[in-house]
Amino acid sequence: MPESGNPATPATASATASPRSLVLLGLGVFLLVLAPLLAWYVAPRAKVTPVDVDVTTVFTGTGSYFDTDALRTVRRQKITITRHVLGDVAASERSGRAVWDVSTTVDTPKTLALRDPRKAFQWTTERWVTDRRTNAPVHCCEEAPARFDGDAYLKFPFDLEKRSYRWWDNTLGAAVPLRYAGTKTVQGYTGYRFTGTVPAARTGSRQVPGRLVGRPRQGQIQAEEWYANSGIELVADRRTGRIIDAAISPLKTLRAPGGRRDAVTLLRGEHLRFTPATQRAQVRLAQADSEKLALVSGVLPVGSAAAGGVLALIGVVLVVLGRRPGGRS
The missing domain is CATH 2.30.230 (Lipovitellin-phosvitin complex; beta-sheet shell regions)
Incomplete structure (x- = not known):
């Protein structure tokens, strides 16, 4: 008589994505959404007198x-x-x-x-x-x-x-x-x-x-x-x-x-x-404000988009691999 209650074989077991892959995917998506937000919303509001x-x-x-x-x-x-x-x-x-x-x-x-x-x-x-x-x-x-x-x-x-x-x-x-x-x-x-x-x-x-x-x-x-x-x-x-x-x-x-x-x-x-003292003070203020604007309008959006793309891609790859039969959990 056939035995009942046999455990599922590895080929039929359902695989699930690992928490790490989901975290990477979520973080990547968040950074991709953040990039245009910084460029189109935050930067214009930082560029004010x-x-x-x-x-x-x-x-x-x-x-x-x-x-x-x-x-x-x-x-x-x-x-x-x-x-x-x-x-x-x-x-x-x-x-x-x-x-x-x-x-x-x-x-x-x-x-x-x-x-x-x-x-x-x-x-x-x-x-x-x-x-x-x-x-x-x-x-x-x-x-x-x-x-x-x-x-x-x-x-x-x-x-x-x-x-x-x-x-x-x-x-x-x-x-x-x-x-x-x-x-x-x-x-x-x-x-x-x-x-x-x-x-x-x-x-x-x-x-x-x-x-x-x-x-x-x-x-x-x-x-x-x-x-x-x-x-x-x-x-x-x-x-x-x-x-x-x-x-x-x-x-x-x-x-x-x-x-x-x-x-x-x-x-x-x-x-x-x-006067030289006035020049130095004005240069310090200009340089500090310019660096802040460059950060929110260029460095952060570009960096956020690049990092988000990489993390999202890695997350997707890990999710796909994790769902394949025999894939790592």
Whole structure:
């Protein structure tokens, strides 16, 4: 009589996939799904202008300025421009924009020692509001000046191209075209270089004694204020748009009403440039932000896709082998 309850032979036994193969397959699929998520969702959200900024940049160089005590222009003096940018985090979070308050002082050796912006040779304040992704100006949130425009001011847009950009010149009150002029290395870090100039333009008027502008027979006179810039040079990080070096050569003068020649030099800066300390600080910030963006937009998605593909393939192979009769469990 045939025996009952015989165990199944190896050829008929049902094989199952090993836990290790399933783990590898699951991990591979997860990494494959993660790769486009990083590239299409995380990276665009990481590429936004920060709102919690607190940065001070300093320009120095030699130049001339009008000494109101001596009533004359003094030359070959040290000129210092200090710009402090502070992000308004609360306003930024409410509006979804980047809201930055900017304080800029121009100092002579006499006023710099006072360390008080109210006593600086010149002090201006601005409220700069931009779209966090495009860097385009946004007219909201009590921005000042209210009519600013352009592509760049405190920074350039992300992912710079080798083309011209419009830079907002707050003294001129208008955007100035800056041309791409190759690359430049600053403190060991290479960025895109942009250059331009500002032809002489009238920017306002100021009441002064007539004798200052060649009208001695007149008492007080509304002299014309003129501004020019013979050399603007900005070097920006290609990926983040952060400015790592800057140089300007501003000229502010007075003319008699309707006059064609400058009568008084109020301020002349001869190639005022970021100090080495400012360059190093800007390079550190640009390099850190650029590496983060490169990580989430390139290295991690590519690495995740490659690793996911390999692990998924290994997992599939092990699952197939494990399900074959006689395969390893």
